[in-house]
Amino acid sequence: MDWILREQGFDKERIAANGNKFMIGNGYMGYRGTMEEFTREELTATTLAGLYDRVDGKWREPVNAPNGLFTRLEWEGTPLGVLTGGAGAGAGVELLEHEQQLDIRRAVHRRRTVFRVPSGAAEERRVTLTAERFCSAERLNLLAAKLTVQSSADGELVIRTGIDGEVWDINGPHLEGLAGREAEGSLLLAGMTRELKVPVAVAETASFNVGEQVVSTTSGSPIREIRIPCRAGETYTIYKYAAVFTGLDGTGDAGEAALRLSREAAGLGYESLLKEHAAKWEEKWSRADVVIEGDEEAQLALRYSLYQLLIIAPEHSEKLSIPARGLSGQVYKGAVFWDTEMFMLPFFLYTQPETARNLMMYRIHTLDGARRKAAEYGYEGAFYAWESQETGDDACTLFNVNDVFTGRPMRTYFRDKQVHISADVAYGIWQYYSFTGDDSILLNGGAETVWECAKFFYSYAYFNPGKQRYEILDVTGPDEYHERVNNNAFTNALVKRALYIALEAMDFLRANDPEQYETLVKRSAIQPEQVRDLHDRLYVPQPDAKTKLIEQFDRYYTLEDVPLPELKSRVLNKNEYWGGGNGLATTTQILKQADVVLMLHLFQNHYDRETKKANWEYYEPRTEHGSSLSSCIYALVAADIGSSEWAYPYFLRTATIDLTGDSKQYVGDLYIGGTHPAANGGAWMAAVLGFAGISFDGSTVSIKPSMPHKWQAVELPLILRGQSFKVRVMPTGVVVEAGADNNEAVAFKLGTHEVQVAPGEKAQVDL
Amino acid sequence: MDWILREQGFDKERIAANGNKFMIGNGYMGYRGTMEEFTREELTATTLAGLYDRVDGKWREPVNAPNGLFTRLEWEGTPLGVLTGGAGAGAGVELLEHEQQLDIRRAVHRRRTVFRVPSGAAEERRVTLTAERFCSAERLNLLAAKLTVQSSADGELVIRTGIDGEVWDINGPHLEGLAGREAEGSLLLAGMTRELKVPVAVAETASFNVGEQVVSTTSGSPIREIRIPCRAGETYTIYKYAAVFTGLDGTGDAGEAALRLSREAAGLGYESLLKEHAAKWEEKWSRADVVIEGDEEAQLALRYSLYQLLIIAPEHSEKLSIPARGLSGQVYKGAVFWDTEMFMLPFFLYTQPETARNLMMYRIHTLDGARRKAAEYGYEGAFYAWESQETGDDACTLFNVNDVFTGRPMRTYFRDKQVHISADVAYGIWQYYSFTGDDSILLNGGAETVWECAKFFYSYAYFNPGKQRYEILDVTGPDEYHERVNNNAFTNALVKRALYIALEAMDFLRANDPEQYETLVKRSAIQPEQVRDLHDRLYVPQPDAKTKLIEQFDRYYTLEDVPLPELKSRVLNKNEYWGGGNGLATTTQILKQADVVLMLHLFQNHYDRETKKANWEYYEPRTEHGSSLSSCIYALVAADIGSSEWAYPYFLRTATIDLTGDSKQYVGDLYIGGTHPAANGGAWMAAVLGFAGISFDGSTVSIKPSMPHKWQAVELPLILRGQSFKVRVMPTGVVVEAGADNNEAVAFKLGTHEVQVAPGEKAQVDL
Structure with missing residues (x-):
């Protein structure tokens, strides 16, 4: 079966819904399924687990961290983005193709967008943007992204990428004293919550092999501007390593910790980070x-x-x-x-x-x-x-x-x-x-x-x-x-x-x-x-x-x-x-x-x-x-x-x-x-x-399937009282396999049949 | 002091309020302070105590009896009434004077209205109507009324008087099978409640010394038409004796009982009925x-x-x-x-x-x-x-x-x-x-x-x-x-x-x-x-x-x-x-x-x-x-x-x-x-x-006055444990007189002073 959700085309009405649907996360933070170029208007959010703040006597709510993955393109002076016609994309830009993907097996988000850009010439000029991101399951403070850009003609591409300090809030903004800066090529944006003064910092390190970089900080958002003299058909790649830390992490200075991790990640490289992330997800799925x-x-x-x-x-x-x-x-x-x-x-x-x-x-x-x-x-x-x-x-x-x-x-x-x-x-x-x-x-x-x-x-x-x-x-x-x-x-x-x-x-x-x-x-x-x-x-x-x-x-x-x-x-x-x-x-x-x-x-x-x-x-x-x-x-x-x-x-x-x-x-x-x-x-x-009809009362696992007509089997892992099992339930019978590393037998009641399944053993019952 | 409420002039907006304010009643029924010519639009009602009815599943409410005092005048073909300009009074009629009175000492309602009526002649022509009514305190089923008419010029006066079967209802009408008839000069309108089929009858006997009478029954309302060839300056008087009976009265046929009482009342005459009524009220006030x-x-x-x-x-x-x-x-x-x-x-x-x-x-x-x-x-x-x-x-x-x-x-x-x-x-x-x-x-x-x-x-x-x-x-x-x-x-x-x-x-x-x-x-x-x-x-x-x-x-x-x-x-x-x-x-x-x-x-x-x-x-x-x-x-x-x-x-x-x-x-x-x-x-x-600070705990009457500044004295009768007293309370002292017919002493605590007041005795205490 396919583990990938796909949605073709872009529909403004679906921005909020897709922000939920295409979300990634790792328990430490959730990152909404928004586009790289989106801002708080489109509900960008890096929601932090367990960090709450109150502003102006309104109700307390979780803090959204600054958006470390913010990125916008400009082709020959014209902004490119899915929100054509508005501030997102300049006049004359047209969306030729757009796809949003979520690989739920590895918790990786992808997008691919092809823009038609204005051109005096007869032939159609296209710029293709792809982006991939994940919220590391191995390093919980890390978001990593990879962007590529390709164009069908020569021209100047400007990429603005950095940390957007203005994110979606219901009762916010929650961070005060937000200050952005460049630190040896990396960007840092740090502030603290208003109510309890908890520091929150996002650091970003980008890696790219062409172009020159200028960093500016507008309204508290450090943004790097990269100018690329683009050659037709060539692919330009940018990696971003954004680290988010708060005062709740117990790591000392949040800004320092964020810079450290973001640089460390850049040193390890995107593919290597993705690999360890994917391995974690393989393990997650093996148990779930x-x-x-x-x-x-x-x-x-x-x-x-x-x-x-x-x-x-x-x-x-x-x-x-x-x-x-x-x-x-x-x-x-x-x-x-x-x-x-x-x-x-x-x-x-x-x-x-x-x-x-x-x-x-x-x-x-x-x-x-x-x-x-x-x-x-x-x-x-x-x-x-x-x-x-x-x-x-x-x-x-x-x-x-x-x-x-x-x-x-x-x-x-x-x-x-x-x-x-x-x-x-x-x-x-x-x-x-x-x-x-x-x-x-x-x-x-x-x-x-x-x-x-x-x-x-x-x-x-x-x-x-x-x-x-x-x-x-x-x-x-x-x-x-x-x-x-x-x-x-x-x-x-x-x-x-x-x-x-x-x-x-x-x-x-x-x-x-x-x-x-x-x-x-x-x-x-x-x-x-x-x-x-x-x-x-x-x-x-x-x-x-x-x-x-x-x-x-x-x-x-x-x-x-x-x-x-x-x-x-x-x-x-x-x-x-x-x-x-x-x-x-x-x-x-x-x-x-x-x-x-x-x-x-x-x-x-x-x-x-x-x-x-x-x-x-x-x-x-x-x-x-x-x-x-x-x-x-x-x-x-x-x-x-x-x-x-x-x-x-x-x-x-x-x-x-x-x-x-x-x-x-x-x-x-x-x-x-x-x-x-x-x-x-x-x-x-x-x-x-x-x-599948599984229930456990603390001593016996009972399995009495009651399956929908077209279901031929349900297969799943279980861990009960520290013992792991693989269970396969069919309308006609049940198979239970105990993990070889189990250290005790567990009682199963399969239909009316009671059986002890010892470590490494397999029980099979027809119903 | 004056015992009479008076309201001059007529204000349409006050119809509902004055219906309450000028009410008469006797515990058996209440008759709203409406004008004789009013109909259900102006909330006419003879509300019967303890008789309820439900119609069409709406909430149960008391039954209003047909209006036995209904009376309308017509001068030379033009209707007269306080509701000028509408159905109540014809074009050209004008209210010159109007007064509504309630004599609360005797529970008698009066009105006096002077109409200017249309006239081809140079001089102003006036018709004066007075009406008086009471709800007998001696004969609880009886309403009596006296009307007089006087005009400043000769002309034909038509008086339509009888029983209006269409009265104000919130959830009504409550009487079904309403049938009106003439019975030897009297009028009778009888029907029964819809829910419990309780008979309700109103009989009316009118007495007048001039004019000829024609009785008609329109939409269930028997109305008598009296034509009077009016002479300028002469007073024409009509007495109405309306009796209301229901199946709850235990008097056998309600219609017969109503006719009987209405005729009996006519026989006794208005002034005699008023006298016995007033006597009852004198007694009421003597105790209250x-x-x-x-x-x-x-x-x-x-x-x-x-x-x-x-x-x-x-x-x-x-x-x-x-x-x-x-x-x-x-x-x-x-x-x-x-x-x-x-x-x-x-x-x-x-x-x-x-x-x-x-x-x-x-x-x-x-x-x-x-x-x-x-x-x-x-x-x-x-x-x-x-x-x-x-x-x-x-x-x-x-x-x-x-x-x-x-x-x-x-x-x-x-x-x-x-x-x-x-x-x-x-x-x-x-x-x-x-x-x-x-x-x-x-x-x-x-x-x-x-x-x-x-x-x-x-x-x-x-x-x-x-x-x-x-x-x-x-x-x-x-x-x-x-x-x-x-x-x-x-x-x-x-x-x-x-x-x-x-x-x-x-x-x-x-x-x-x-x-x-x-x-x-x-x-x-x-x-x-x-x-x-x-x-x-x-x-x-x-x-x-x-x-x-x-x-x-x-x-x-x-x-x-x-x-x-x-x-x-x-x-x-x-x-x-x-x-x-x-x-x-x-x-x-x-x-x-x-x-x-x-x-x-x-x-x-x-x-x-x-x-x-x-x-x-x-x-x-x-x-x-x-x-x-x-x-x-x-x-x-x-x-x-x-x-x-x-x-x-x-x-x-x-x-x-x-x-x-x-x-x-x-x-x-x-x-x-x-x-x-x-x-x-x-x-x-x-x-x-x-x-006056009076309280009785079942054995002792305590009097501790706490009077408003300008009150010099409060004097009132009391009956406690069957013993009657006259009490006068002043800021400076209290006087208690026990009735001569009392048969035991009662304890009074006047201020801090305790005293037994024996039959016929008087106690006086300075405070």
């Missing part, structure tokens, strides 16, 4: 790739989804997690949501447990922020941020959407009522521990974290004296169109699980670190037996004995049961928000996204097929899928109940979200575009956990 | 009037407020209460709100305990409706209707206001979250019992009612395990701009009081009707000791130790503390609703009406002056007074803390609300005009409980 036989469309979409996850995975740091829009820009404040635990974590758990650990350690490191949030609301323990940045303090405001009818900010209850976030965190930590057996996470803050989450829920819960049960009141569940509901089934079920986890973790701690256990218990107003009582008597909405339906929350059934198309016909403004106080969906049964159905996925072993089927069928027509988190869950549960044909369109919708780029761009007047890592993770879940 | 010496404006306003209460008081039936807009029309569905218990009941308790009993018996009779509402929401006991009609089922919808920006119905939480209503009812019943000592009300359903209310609260309340207390969550307090709040101070305090009342009432029942007690306890899942536990451990927000402030509800202080004028500057549409999901006030500290301050009034003995003052000062600038229930409470508490000068403007605003008619007319696009009995009752409260 899922081969689908019989469905090229699904294959590409799924691989592309995994690509998106791989370019943003924080493999290198346990202080980072993955923002809801990845590293595609500043949308959603670059904040980390429950998306990570619920939609991305599984992929990493099964394939890159060390990255999964980083993601969970991020939550442990931000425990204090969660404690502050709980205290702010008068609760005990840890109430995790709905929108988490580097400290764990909540970046979410109380007013998230503007009313399109009045222009007024609208009070929404994401920050203060979506309490399931603390249960999501506990669930994630426990998943990591179960999958890996790595109890170091519990000893190093994990147990404390889940205990603090349980304390939060104890202080949040109420006891209903008439019904003699605890309830979780006044919450917003995953279905954000219904705020402030009581006993949301998903939330209650997950809270109960979180309480169980906390009790287990505390038992573990008592046995394995009694001192820490004593400290936690002693300084707590809430004792384990109280948490146990809450766990034992917590109300979780159950399936109706007859219909098997689970009510999404108290009195959900009393809401207007309007068909979705009818609700859509009531829309007055296409950007109007359906939730909130007066939202169209608020008083109806229409949901934003899987809610009960998500619970049925998370607790798939607690509910029988009949219950899953009844609820899927009830809630599916009532779901708007206003969230990119919704479709994959419907796919998963449909596959779970053996309805892979119902699941397939939902899978495809999830897997292609960043390929088509046609997901929701606005809520109210808030721009929410960007990539969708949760959907990317959801695509993997749907394919692997859904269609 | 409050004389204010030194302030004519206040005197008129207060008397007018009492007039409004007296014309709608259901003296004759314990199945009726007083709707929020009295009998002024169909606004607010003719429904009974908490207004009755909290704002009107005190006036009746102190002056007409038998009417107070009727009001409370209405709640007891509607207990089953309250039980149904509780069951509908899954609660125990009795959850009283927010908008109560004849059955006690809730007429309040979930969507009370339309969003002016989108035209969409807006979800509001009056019906399901204003749970304090059940506490208001319990409080009212107990007030009645305390004031009168009449324990029959407890034995005949009162104890059961308050017990059912307590059961409701037990099932509604939650226990906070961390704080070891019960809380009342998710309510809307009196301040409706803040819906769905937790631990609203007012609500929690009143619920605690209601629980106390229920426990006391059950103790009473156990001692006095053990069988009933056993039955109530046996059939209840909730036992008295559980209610006691809830009472004892219920959280009621307390004054801060330092600031003395009581937080209106949990986290109220975290809301935006915006000055009211600034909030007003954000208004985009003058009719926009400030509450609800996205309302302007919702996310701010701005309140619709007294909330904490109302609590400080109800429980005035529980809080010290410092606390009352601090809270008054904090909440007053934050109160929009978007409800007519607000001002009187600020007046009361200001008087209570000795700041009568702060209180006075609020008193005046309350007392003049129906005189000026410039209160809020729209919420969203919902018309809410009409009279304001709660404000009328509030005016009495402010004057008597506030300025």
Whole structure:
């Protein structure tokens, strides 16, 4: 199969979408799929993971570094660029050919553009530009690029290349004191963030074999001007090595570090850097790739989804997690949501447990922020941020959407009522521990974290004296169109699980670190037996004995049961928000996204097929899928109940979200575009956990395939409790191969067949 | 002082306001202050107490009876009427003089209009019409009217008078099968309500001494045409006796009953009927009037407020209460709100305990409706209707206001979250019992009612395990701009009081009707000791130790503390609703009406002056007074803390609300005009409980005057525990005279002086 995305021609309308679609990155930074000649107008951004800034009291957002790959051409005094007719390209310039490519196997971006340039002569004169770039997987601070120019006639070519200090910002600019300079042939642009004064520096070294160079610094952007007396048919090549460092890197002076790396890279040379980068990516894919036989469309979409996850995975740091829009820009404040635990974590758990650990350690490191949030609301323990940045303090405001009818900010209850976030965190930590057996996470803050989450829920819960049960009141569940509901089934079920986890973790701690256990218990107003009582008597909405339906929350059934198309016909403004106080969906049964159905996925072993089927069928027509988190869950549960044909369109919708780029761009007047890592993770879940039917409960791997008709096989690697496997799932059977280097057998349940797969062994079962 | 309201001239814009201002009534029906020639376009209505109807699935509302007083003049073929130039009066007719009068001492409405009529002659020709009417206080089904006509020249006068079947309706017409006929000189128009098929009949007998009569029935309205060959200077008089009966009157055939009464009245004659009516009113005033010496404006306003209460008081039936807009029309569905218990009941308790009993018996009779509402929401006991009609089922919808920006119905939480209503009812019943000592009300359903209310609260309340207390969550307090709040101070305090009342009432029942007690306890899942536990451990927000402030509800202080004028500057549409999901006030500290301050009034003995003052000062600038229930409470508490000068403007605003008619007319696009009995009752409260400083705790009458500067004395009658008193309160002292027919002494605390006032005795204390 082809691993290369291609898009021919240039469409101005696709600039924003292609910036996401053709993104490259390495977990340290993301570099948008913009053209070399683009500026902030076209949303150029080098988004830095984990570095946030606030300007003028506006909301905090991640910092985009200066653009070290900026390059513009001029042919005989006429600017060349895809944005013809404007500032980008002079009059008379015409785009003859243009192609943008993304090699997802090696995470390399390419473009090739052929310009017709003005000419007094009879024959057509052409200038061809190619550019290739990658964000090094080996050297995380490095961006490298190679440009070539060729023309069909002699003439003077001017290349302006350097560091553009003016990049896309929503609430920026974020760097103050930006100063550019030349340093022995290299360029350097350095400044510091406004709020926390964190230094940010970009250095660039260029290498080229012809032409003369003049460096100028315009409005804080050091740009090198290279004049090339061009000869027809000759190819002129320029290599750029841009290094990005910040004060968070711990490397001393960021500018010095950037200059050092950029020069070191230039010394090693582009091809050599590309080679080590490609080797890294080969390794990444060897642990991640899922081969689908019989469905090229699904294959590409799924691989592309995994690509998106791989370019943003924080493999290198346990202080980072993955923002809801990845590293595609500043949308959603670059904040980390429950998306990570619920939609991305599984992929990493099964394939890159060390990255999964980083993601969970991020939550442990931000425990204090969660404690502050709980205290702010008068609760005990840890109430995790709905929108988490580097400290764990909540970046979410109380007013998230503007009313399109009045222009007024609208009070929404994401920050203060979506309490399931603390249960999501506990669930994630426990998943990591179960999958890996790595109890170091519990000893190093994990147990404390889940205990603090349980304390939060104890202080949040109420006891209903008439019904003699605890309830979780006044919450917003995953279905954000219904705020402030009581006993949301998903939330209650997950809270109960979180309480169980906390009790287990505390038992573990008592046995394995009694001192820490004593400290936690002693300084707590809430004792384990109280948490146990809450766990034992917590109300979780159950399936109706007859219909098997689970009510999404108290009195959900009393809401207007309007068909979705009818609700859509009531829309007055296409950007109007359906939730909130007066939202169209608020008083109806229409949901934003899987809610009960998500619970049925998370607790798939607690509910029988009949219950899953009844609820899927009830809630599916009532779901708007206003969230990119919704479709994959419907796919998963449909596959779970053996309805892979119902699941397939939902899978495809999830897997292609960043390929088509046609997901929701606005809520109210808030721009929410960007990539969708949760959907990317959801695509993997749907394919692997859904269609291939793989699940791991911490001791046994169960495989019950439920494959779409045309899928002949799914083949993928797994790492479970430190043991690696190669799994091939077919409608007719399953083959499992244990890595030769494994050090223990793992139990597999293939269909109804149970088998221990020892190191180096192979198990094969017909279904 | 003058007891007559007068308005000179005619202003079309004042038709709706004057319909309310000049209303007459007798508790059985209200007749709007419209002109004789008016039709439904000018909101003619004879609003019947306690008879409701639904048409076409729209909301239920009270039935307006056909207009038995309809009369139109025609002079020489030209119609005469105040609406000159339109259908009301022909071309060339001019209004020379017009005056509308209301004699509030005798509840008689008058008008006098002088028309210039077209004339070929040189001299001006005038026709003078006078009309007088009253709604008999002695014969509740009777309306009587006297009309006179005089002209300055000879000519033919045609008088069309009869019963107009087309009256003002919001959701009507409500009567089907309307058939009019003549019956031996009388007219009859009868039909029945659409929903419950209740017969409604109006009969009219007219008496006049000249002219010939022709009766015609046009579109269901029997109208008599009288032709009078008019002589200049002569006065022609017509008397009309209109009787209104419905199937609820228990008089057999409504038409027959109406004809009978109308003829009987004609037989007795207008002057005789007026005399017995006036006598009744003299008696009413003897028990109600409050004389204010030194302030004519206040005197008129207060008397007018009492007039409004007296014309709608259901003296004759314990199945009726007083709707929020009295009998002024169909606004607010003719429904009974908490207004009755909290704002009107005190006036009746102190002056007409038998009417107070009727009001409370209405709640007891509607207990089953309250039980149904509780069951509908899954609660125990009795959850009283927010908008109560004849059955006690809730007429309040979930969507009370339309969003002016989108035209969409807006979800509001009056019906399901204003749970304090059940506490208001319990409080009212107990007030009645305390004031009168009449324990029959407890034995005949009162104890059961308050017990059912307590059961409701037990099932509604939650226990906070961390704080070891019960809380009342998710309510809307009196301040409706803040819906769905937790631990609203007012609500929690009143619920605690209601629980106390229920426990006391059950103790009473156990001692006095053990069988009933056993039955109530046996059939209840909730036992008295559980209610006691809830009472004892219920959280009621307390004054801060330092600031003395009581937080209106949990986290109220975290809301935006915006000055009211600034909030007003954000208004985009003058009719926009400030509450609800996205309302302007919702996310701010701005309140619709007294909330904490109302609590400080109800429980005035529980809080010290410092606390009352601090809270008054904090909440007053934050109160929009978007409800007519607000001002009187600020007046009361200001008087209570000795700041009568702060209180006075609020008193005046309350007392003049129906005189000026410039209160809020729209919420969203919902018309809410009409009279304001709660404000009328509030005016009495402010004057008597506030300025005169009278309060009765069931055993002792305390009098601590706090009078406005210019008030020299307030004199009024009181009836307490069956004993009547005349009280004169001056800044310098208090005089109490006990009725000679009293049969026991009552304790008075005058200033700091305690004294027993025995039958026939007089106590006088200097202050």
